[in-house]
Structure formats: C-alpha cells, structure tokens
Amino acid sequence: MVEIREVLRAWLAGAGLRTVGERAGVDRKTARRYVQAAEAAGLVRDAGPGAVTDELVGAVVAAVRPSRPNGHGPAWEALAGHEEQIRAWVTGTGTGTGKAGRALNLVKVHELLARQGCQVPYRTLHRFATERCGYRVKATTVRVADGEPGVECQIDFAYMGTITDAETGRDRKVHALIFTAVYSRHMFVWLTYTQTLAAVIAGCEMAWAFFGGVFKVLIPDNMKPVVTAAEPVNPRFSAGWLDYAAHAGFATDAARVRTPTDYPENSVIPSFTRSALSLAGFVGPYSG
CATH class of the missing domain: 3.30.420.10 (Ribonuclease H-like superfamily/Ribonuclease H)
Known part of the structure; x- marks a missing residue:
C-alpha cells in the first residue's frame, strides 16, 4: 500500500512513469500497473494529492493483487505438479540429472520445465525450489555472544x-x-x-x-x-x-x-x- 500511495502521489505531481517508479522503489512496469488500476477506479491526472484516499488505494490493491486463497498464485500451483521432478533435478537424485548424478542449476531446470509446457517466471521457480525442493538449503546459523551492554x-x-x-x-x-x-x-x-x-x-x-x-x-x-x-x-x-x-x-x-x-x-x-x-x-x- 505504501508503494501504491507513493506511485500515485508522484504521478499526480506530473512525474513520468520511470521517475515515479524510481521514487517509489518499483520498476516502471509495476508503476504503470498501479496507475492504470487507479485510472480504472476513477482517478484523473489533474486531481490533487487529496484524491489518493484509502478507498482508492484499496481498489488498486484489489485490482493488481487479487486474493489468493492459499497464499500463492497460478505459477506456484503449476510448479506444485512438478515438485518431485524439480527436487530430483536440484538435488542430483533420480533420472534426468547432470553427469555423474550432479544437480542441475536452476536455469537448466527452468528450461526443462518450459519444454514440458510449464511456463513460469524464474523468480517464482527460485522461491519454489528453495522453499519446497531443498535448493541451496542455508546452513544452520550459529548464535554469537553479544557481549556486555554499552560495549x-x-x-x-x-x-x-x-x-x-x-x-x-x-x-x-x-x-x-x-x-x-x-x-x-x-x-x-x-x-x-x-x-x-x-x-x-x-x-x-x-x-x-x-x-x-x-x-x-x-x-x-x-x-x-x-x-x-x-x-x-x-x-x-x-x-x-x-x-x-x-x-x-x-x-x-x-x-x-x-x-x-x-x-x-x-x-x-x-x-x-x-x-x-x-x-x-x-x-x-x-x-x-
């Protein structure tokens, strides 16, 4: 909501989409989606900053980020059907892995999924493989003594x-x-x-x-x-x-x-x- 509010405030001030995105910390495509959703909700360019109300921001959120009952979008659901195969690829087990059973890198996995008709964004695949398939599991964090207060x-x-x-x-x-x-x-x-x-x-x-x-x-x-x-x-x-x-x-x-x-x-x-x-x-x- 903060991103959307900042995008709309900058856009109403007359800035271009590239500048709007830079000021709000989002890319130009995301800024365009926010502005288009706001225009569809009735916002006009010559409206003042007061037009960016909670109701307008809520309408933009509903338009650009629809409700997801399980917390994930359709791309994640598509990957869920290939979970076992992805786990085999990224861990080097099962069939279809690299030479001598070595694990495949995620770029190759993304390519193999596309060949099977599973077209998903690479970032979604990265999150899915990390959370569900054991890709690059982080080492255990060892807590270090913090010393004395004020030191x-x-x-x-x-x-x-x-x-x-x-x-x-x-x-x-x-x-x-x-x-x-x-x-x-x-x-x-x-x-x-x-x-x-x-x-x-x-x-x-x-x-x-x-x-x-x-x-x-x-x-x-x-x-x-x-x-x-x-x-x-x-x-x-x-x-x-x-x-x-x-x-x-x-x-x-x-x-x-x-x-x-x-x-x-x-x-x-x-x-x-x-x-x-x-x-x-x-x-x-x-x-x-």
Missing part, C-alpha cells in the same frame, strides 16, 4: 532513495547512517545527503546524544570515510577518523571484509521507508 555498536550506510531538494528543486540521493547497539539491537538512524567523514562524525555526535553516551567499540562496515584500506587482519583507518576516535574515547574494530551477513541493519529499512522521508519533508539530516 559495541555497529555502524553502516544504507541507500534510502532520492528526494527532491526544496531549495534547488533537483533530486538528491539520501543515505541513512545506521547505528545498531550490538547487545540490545536498539537503532538510531541519521539521514544525510553525503557519505563523507564530516557526515559520519555528525551522525556519531547525534547518536551519542540519543544513546546517552559513547560506546567503547565501534564496528564500521568498511565505509570509505573511516576505513581507507579494508583488510582481514590489519585494516587502515583514516587520520581524521582516528583523531575523532581519540577525542570521543572509543576504539574501532572494522567489520569482516565482504561479509554483509554480519550486519543486522537491513531490518530498519522496511520501517523507515522513502515515504517516511516524504512525510518528514527531509531537506537535511534527520534523527529519530
């Missing part, structure tokens, strides 16, 4: 999208500097247009005020303003960052290189969406 804090940038600058009228990228307390998973988000050292330090200062103190150890995800050379054993930090760390009184422990699974900050993005930026009228850093 470690992870920081990283996340791209939030674009927003129109009220002063210049041009679109600008917005980044979120996310602080995650390792023990409590409590988060603080600082919005900024840049990813410079000055922006990182400004975010840190607001974070310390928010948390009520400075953590003993900061774990940055190899961001360039902080880590000038990422290395598994001896990472190099920028001189400006080391000066600030000495001033604030914390130590820096860089994250493991190319290991995004170590970071929990992605959980904040769904709850702090681009629509939140629009509602806040963001024209500069925002904390909350």
